[in-house]
Amino acid sequence: MKELVPDHQGLVLVMLFVVGNTLVFALGGVAGPDIWLAFLLATVLAIPMILLMARVRSLMGGASLACGLEQLLGKWPSRALAFAYAGYAWRLACYVVSDVTNFIQAVALPTTPQVVTATLFALLMLWAAKEGVEVLARFAAIMSKVVFNVLFVTFLMLLSQVELGEFQPVMYNGVKPVWLGAFQLLEFPFLEVVVLFWVFDCFRSKKSPYRVFLPGFVAASLILLVMASTSLAVVGAERYAQFYFPVWAAVARINISTFLTRLEAIIGVTFAIGSFVKMAACLLAASRSLAYSFGFADYRFLVTPLALGVIPGSQWFISTLLDVELSVIKTYPTSATFFQAVLPVLIWIWVEWRARKLGRGKSSPTQAGGQ
Amino acid sequence: MFFWQRTKKKGPDPRGLDRLSSSLETNLHWLQTDLFASDETIVYRRIKTSGPKPRDCVLVYADNMVKHEYLSQFVLRPLLKAELPKGLRGEELARYLAEQVIEADSSECITGYSQIGDKIMGGVGVLLVDGCPLGLVVDAQGWAKRTVTEPPSESVVRGPRLGFSEDLGVNISLVRLQIASPNFKTRFVQVGEQTKTRVAILYLDNVTSLDLVDEVQRRIEEITIDAVLDSGYIQEYIRDAPYSPFPTIGHTERPDAAAAKILEGRVAVLVDGSPFALTMPYLLVEAFQANEDYYNHWMVASFHRLIRYISFFITTSTPAIYIALISYHPQLIPTNLVVSISAARKNVPFPGIVEVIIMGLVFEILREGGVRLPRPIGQAVSIVGAIVLGEAAVSASLVSAPMIIVVGLTGVAGFVNPWLNDIAVLFRLLFVVLASVLGLYGYVLGVIAVVLLLSSMESFGVPYLSTMTTLVPQDIKDTLLRVPWWQMTLRPRYLASKDRQRLQGRGGRGS
Amino acid sequence: MRRRLFPMLSLLLVSLLLTGCWDYMEIESLEFVFGLGVDQVKPEVVVVLEMAKTSGGGQQTMVEPKVLSTKSQSAATAARALSNPAGLRTFWSHAYVFLISEQVAQEGIIPAMEHIVRSRHLRSTVWVFITKECTAEEVFKSKPPVANSVSEHLNSIVLMQDAISGFLPLQVWQLNQAFAAEGVAAILPTVKLVHQRGELVPIVEGTAVFKRDRMVGWLDGQESDILCLLKGLDQRSYYVVDTKVTDHGYFPITYELVGNRVELKPLVRKDGSIAVAISLTLELGVEEIGAAPLSFRDEKLVRSVEAQLATFVTREVRGFLWKIQREYNADILGFGQLFRRKKPEVWRRLGEDWDAQLRDLQVELDVQCKIVFTGTSSEPLLVRE
Amino acid sequence: MVVVVILAYAAVAALEIWLWAERPWQKVLLYLVLIAAGAVLAALLLRDSDLKVPEPVGFVTRLIKRLWEGGGGK
Known part of the structure; x- marks a missing residue:
């Protein structure tokens, strides 16, 4: 049973995945007024990685993930890899859940235990992951219309408060903050897209991976760029990084003819929906790759235990809002670099080599065993 | 032989062995004592043909199921006058009668007792002639029928006023009137151990994918049920996602609506005895489309459609959002409003959530009370109930005034989408419960759950949300808006895979 | 169906069990x-x-x-x-x-x-x-x-x-x-x-x-109006100016600010000293002329009134600037920010002791006034002698 | 509380395995191991909320860090 996602729905899934839980956070805050430069730099830096990922998927052709991996990477390396990524995806799911629960606690429900929100989200994402990637993509496709329209309207309403002077002076503190901001953006959220590698089962054609990943990613990064820059220009470059949720703060200021006010709840809702898509995708990726690494064809039976693990996991990795900031800055980047940049490059090189070998001679694919 | 047959008849499966005898008396005796024993509505009209050697004939039919004048005029009178040649027996005799004597439209021969039973119950006359082991069937169905009237459940201001009735043949002809094309095909299936109801599958040969038709037929044939009294039975047996409250099969009482769906590439199923045609696959958008949309100006129709979407949102979400706002996020309500709501709720004894649930229940009671009463009384019940109860409850401080507004709005908005009204009640309750636990975020979780449910549903292999998830312009044209007809050049992609072209190029008008 | 049953069931159960409603x-x-x-x-x-x-x-x-x-x-x-x-x-x-x-x-x-x-x-x-x-x-x-x-x-x-x-x-x-x-x-x-x-x-x-x-x-209120003016806010403030209309007659005329365009430009002079150029373009309406024989069909007269207005505004702004630069020494107009944004190298050099810089900051002022609106009448309410 | 949580995990596991159409032992084993891990994590967190988060690729991390600091002139 192959799960085939139409290209346009896959694209939207990528978009929501990237925009997802990142929207309200102070993205690239270290770059200050140069935030847009950091975004552009990060996008440019990320595109080769995205292309490389699409290339690997494209080499698999129409085959399903499991078959393709086994062919391209060999049985045991691919299983080890899947196991590692299962852990990474699961951890990311925990992060996303705790982002949401912390956000909700901070802005709306201060005394509700986070476990309650985490449990409800975990149950829903469990359901979504069990339904599979087709349903998730359909869900993303329909919700994206809500999410992106809301973002667009809030953007229009914020425009009247935008103070373009906030972007000046350009690079007052040199290039370093731009690079730092770009790297921050790369690890969260841009290169988290690697998780999606494990979400899609198979693609319609060899070109589909490119059609899904690249435009989806670029569109999402543009949306984030616009939202982040707009809210920076509204709340002020100096204050932007001080807020936990600058977009929230910016939208709270919308006041159109004293009637259209108090719209921040809408942003909260959008954030919850986007995060939901991301966490469900992560859970799906974790289950799929874990099932593959143990040699099971069907992954669905693993969804429940992994989802139930996310509930304590989210509390474990990040228990307070302070941790969101600290862990994103301190603990997360290093391991993220490994999974988001180092491993994909290694995989790509390995796969290119294998593919060339397989394609040219088809002589002895078994030779390529050790590494 | 006769005795053997009788005993055999009491056995489990008499079919195949029950050949008619050539003796008229044997046949009659068997009919009267066994097949139609103690059934006094069966009429046995005994006559003799004229001529030197008159022959005994008996016309058997069920009282009031046939057109009596028709039978007497075109069957009995010629028979009485007929002189049958000598020596004719068996099939020759039957053919002679059919070809030279009987004037009625159609007459066919049957050979078995049980066939006679089915035919007579189906409202035809069966002529038994002495010396002939065959029964002549004369089509003269003539039971009391409802005339073709305007359907009460889907009345329109503009559009055809024809509605389906209970007669399958008439219904098929009504659809055929709309689609006068040789590509319009009908397949028949029989369902129901007892009722033997005829079910017709209607489709367009050159548009609908035959896989879909086969799938529909397969599902209908797989039904094992003793009785089918309405198409609702079939609907529940063959639908997808049986546990989901959303409809995955549409039903309509209007031939024009059924024809429109068939023309888009859907399959319609008509059931004998039911004025409701089933259409499949059924998608969520169809709940927001009304047939009148297609007869009115497209801008007006689009506006109405927008209203329907908004109403669905209102009817499912208002109470939940109200609860979320007043119990969790009073900061999101405009100051003047929050002050007046707070003042209005000062003396109300119940918490908001209880108030919502009680008032919701009261509204449903009033509605249900009014639905099955005759129309004038029904209206009186709901109006008196609503106004008197509402007014009194507010002045007695049992409920707050804003709550009456919320419940009223919710209820009225529900009537805009009659297809989804019953479902809306369920989701309203779910949303209210979730909103009372986590405020707006609980409500959002509920919405996520419902959308997930919808995305996971399929109807006959077509995703339930098809037109809503796609970004292809041609498929969106009939979703949120209803674009002008000349713009809808293609049939929906997910239905008509064979022949997507609806119009040749752009029709009469540009742009 | 089974895969759906479980999460749906548990969702319902959990939401019912958890009706703790903490908040x-x-x-x-x-x-x-x-x-x-x-x-x-x-x-x-x-x-x-x-x-x-x-x-x-x-x-x-x-x-x-x-x-x-x-x-x-x-x-x-x-x-x-x-x-x-x-x-x-x-x-x-x-x-x-x-x-x-x-x-x-x-x-x-x-x-x-x-x-x-x-x-x-x-x-x-x-x-x-x-x-x-x-x-x-x-x-x-x-x-x-x-x-x-x-x-x-x-x-x-x-x-x-x-x-x-x-x-x-x-x-x-x-x-x-x-x-x-x-x-x-x-x-x-x-x-x-x-x-x-x-x-x-x-x-x-x-x-x-x-x-x-x-x-x-x-x-005070008047100075706040000048502040609004310099910040480029849409504020319809009134100015009562003694305007010379005839050769010897000064009349108090009330003007309303209808629109204003402000441009603040940081300047670095050749000798390294810094200054700010403020150019103000005001559009004014006439609200009340009292007994002044002022006809707005007389273009020459209108020009002269506009020039007088410009002088008036310049004087007011100068006074205001003196107050904030010298008396309060508070950069409420954001001159520092202006330099920081437009001339970061200057700010890097002088930002440290901006207070002192502000005190002596040269301001070049250019005020243009234009009368764009005279109510419903272009002529004074004349009483025939 | 710990007991309740563990019981809840056990109940979920029992319910779901009961719902399966077939139960190959490999699947059941993996399932149970994961559920147990989740339950243990939950129990530990209930006992001590300051549980240390392990760094699964700690050595790589340190290596990268060293390389980064050594070569990064940015």
């Missing part, structure tokens, strides 16, 4: 705070709240303002302590205004407002005022003639600010931004009490000038 509150158990004020910070914090007592409901909702105040160690504890005498949970998210008394402003307003900014209860769109020559409590206890409460009164004044002029309304977030930004000083509008019909009524007029978080001086 659930009934709206009628809230006491809506309309305004809050800080009257004193040292040695103890004095917090004043204006709350609304609501009653009636339906068509006859009554709102009665109540003023409570308390003294405590910090703003947070004081705010909490006020729930006790209020008898209901105080709910801050609907507050319109935040008043800070003159005394607190002179000592530094950060301690007074830090809690309010940090807590998620108060919206960032609250209007902030400094009370002049009175305390916040006195303001809250005064009697506005129309509005239900002082806070609503102040709020509605702010909303028609363009028609009143004489002050610049500010919300909490703008104040924060001013504190956070480099090279710009904060300002706040002031509230004072005036006598009307034997009762004290609060009005908003003038501006308090801050240097960092300490108030260093006042601007």
Whole structure:
């Protein structure tokens, strides 16, 4: 049973995945007024990685993930890899859940235990992951219309408060903050897209991976760029990084003819929906790759235990809002670099080599065993 | 032989062995004592043909199921006058009668007792002639029928006023009137151990994918049920996602609506005895489309459609959002409003959530009370109930005034989408419960759950949300808006895979 | 179906079991705070709240303002302590205004407002005022003639600010931004009490000038209008100018500001000294000419009036600039920010001692005035002799 | 509380395995191991909320860090 996602729905899934839980956070805050430069730099830096990922998927052709991996990477390396990524995806799911629960606690429900929100989200994402990637993509496709329209309207309403002077002076503190901001953006959220590698089962054609990943990613990064820059220009470059949720703060200021006010709840809702898509995708990726690494064809039976693990996991990795900031800055980047940049490059090189070998001679694919 | 047959008849499966005898008396005796024993509505009209050697004939039919004048005029009178040649027996005799004597439209021969039973119950006359082991069937169905009237459940201001009735043949002809094309095909299936109801599958040969038709037929044939009294039975047996409250099969009482769906590439199923045609696959958008949309100006129709979407949102979400706002996020309500709501709720004894649930229940009671009463009384019940109860409850401080507004709005908005009204009640309750636990975020979780449910549903292999998830312009044209007809050049992609072209190029008008 | 059954079942179950409703509150158990004020910070914090007592409901909702105040160690504890005498949970998210008394402003307003900014209860769109020559409590206890409460009164004044002029309304977030930004000083509008019909009524007029978080001086209504002018705000302020219309006749004519365009340009001169070029283009309407024989069909005369207006505005602006540069030495126009944004290298060099730079900063002023609107008549109301 | 949580995990596991159409032992084993891990994590967190988060690729991390600091001139 192959799960085939139409290209346009896959694209939207990528978009929501990237925009997802990142929207309200102070993205690239270290770059200050140069935030847009950091975004552009990060996008440019990320595109080769995205292309490389699409290339690997494209080499698999129409085959399903499991078959393709086994062919391209060999049985045991691919299983080890899947196991590692299962852990990474699961951890990311925990992060996303705790982002949401912390956000909700901070802005709306201060005394509700986070476990309650985490449990409800975990149950829903469990359901979504069990339904599979087709349903998730359909869900993303329909919700994206809500999410992106809301973002667009809030953007229009914020425009009247935008103070373009906030972007000046350009690079007052040199290039370093731009690079730092770009790297921050790369690890969260841009290169988290690697998780999606494990979400899609198979693609319609060899070109589909490119059609899904690249435009989806670029569109999402543009949306984030616009939202982040707009809210920076509204709340002020100096204050932007001080807020936990600058977009929230910016939208709270919308006041159109004293009637259209108090719209921040809408942003909260959008954030919850986007995060939901991301966490469900992560859970799906974790289950799929874990099932593959143990040699099971069907992954669905693993969804429940992994989802139930996310509930304590989210509390474990990040228990307070302070941790969101600290862990994103301190603990997360290093391991993220490994999974988001180092491993994909290694995989790509390995796969290119294998593919060339397989394609040219088809002589002895078994030779390529050790590494 | 006769005795053997009788005993055999009491056995489990008499079919195949029950050949008619050539003796008229044997046949009659068997009919009267066994097949139609103690059934006094069966009429046995005994006559003799004229001529030197008159022959005994008996016309058997069920009282009031046939057109009596028709039978007497075109069957009995010629028979009485007929002189049958000598020596004719068996099939020759039957053919002679059919070809030279009987004037009625159609007459066919049957050979078995049980066939006679089915035919007579189906409202035809069966002529038994002495010396002939065959029964002549004369089509003269003539039971009391409802005339073709305007359907009460889907009345329109503009559009055809024809509605389906209970007669399958008439219904098929009504659809055929709309689609006068040789590509319009009908397949028949029989369902129901007892009722033997005829079910017709209607489709367009050159548009609908035959896989879909086969799938529909397969599902209908797989039904094992003793009785089918309405198409609702079939609907529940063959639908997808049986546990989901959303409809995955549409039903309509209007031939024009059924024809429109068939023309888009859907399959319609008509059931004998039911004025409701089933259409499949059924998608969520169809709940927001009304047939009148297609007869009115497209801008007006689009506006109405927008209203329907908004109403669905209102009817499912208002109470939940109200609860979320007043119990969790009073900061999101405009100051003047929050002050007046707070003042209005000062003396109300119940918490908001209880108030919502009680008032919701009261509204449903009033509605249900009014639905099955005759129309004038029904209206009186709901109006008196609503106004008197509402007014009194507010002045007695049992409920707050804003709550009456919320419940009223919710209820009225529900009537805009009659297809989804019953479902809306369920989701309203779910949303209210979730909103009372986590405020707006609980409500959002509920919405996520419902959308997930919808995305996971399929109807006959077509995703339930098809037109809503796609970004292809041609498929969106009939979703949120209803674009002008000349713009809808293609049939929906997910239905008509064979022949997507609806119009040749752009029709009469540009742009 | 099975894969759906399990999550759906558990979702329902969990949501039913978890109906703990931790944050659930009934709206009628809230006491809506309309305004809050800080009257004193040292040695103890004095917090004043204006709350609304609501009653009636339906068509006859009554709102009665109540003023409570308390003294405590910090703003947070004081705010909490006020729930006790209020008898209901105080709910801050609907507050319109935040008043800070003159005394607190002179000592530094950060301690007074830090809690309010940090807590998620108060919206960032609250209007902030400094009370002049009175305390916040006195303001809250005064009697506005129309509005239900002082806070609503102040709020509605702010909303028609363009028609009143004489002050610049500010919300909490703008104040924060001013504190956070480099090279710009904060300002706040002031509230004072005036006598009307034997009762004290609060009005908003003038501006308090801050240097960092300490108030260093006042601007009156006229000066606040100039400030608005220089900030490029759409404010329809009136100017009464003695205008020379005939050879010897000076008449007081009232002009209304209809539109203005301001351009501030940082300049670095060849010798390395810095300056700011301000070019003002004002569009004015004539509201009242009194007995002046001023016909607007006389183009020469109109030009001369425009020139006189330009001179007048230049004089006013010069006076204003002298006040803020020399007297208060507070960069409320954001000259520093201007240099930081447009000429970062200058700011890097001179930003350290901007106060001294500001004191001697040269300002090149170019004022253009244009009369664009003369009401419904172009001729004076002449009485035939 | 710990007991309740563990019981809840066990109940979920029992319910779901009961719902399966077939139960190969490999699947059941993996399932149970994961559920048990989740339950243990939940129990540990209930006992001590300051549980240390392990760094699964700690050595790589340190290596990268060293390389980064050594070569990064940015």
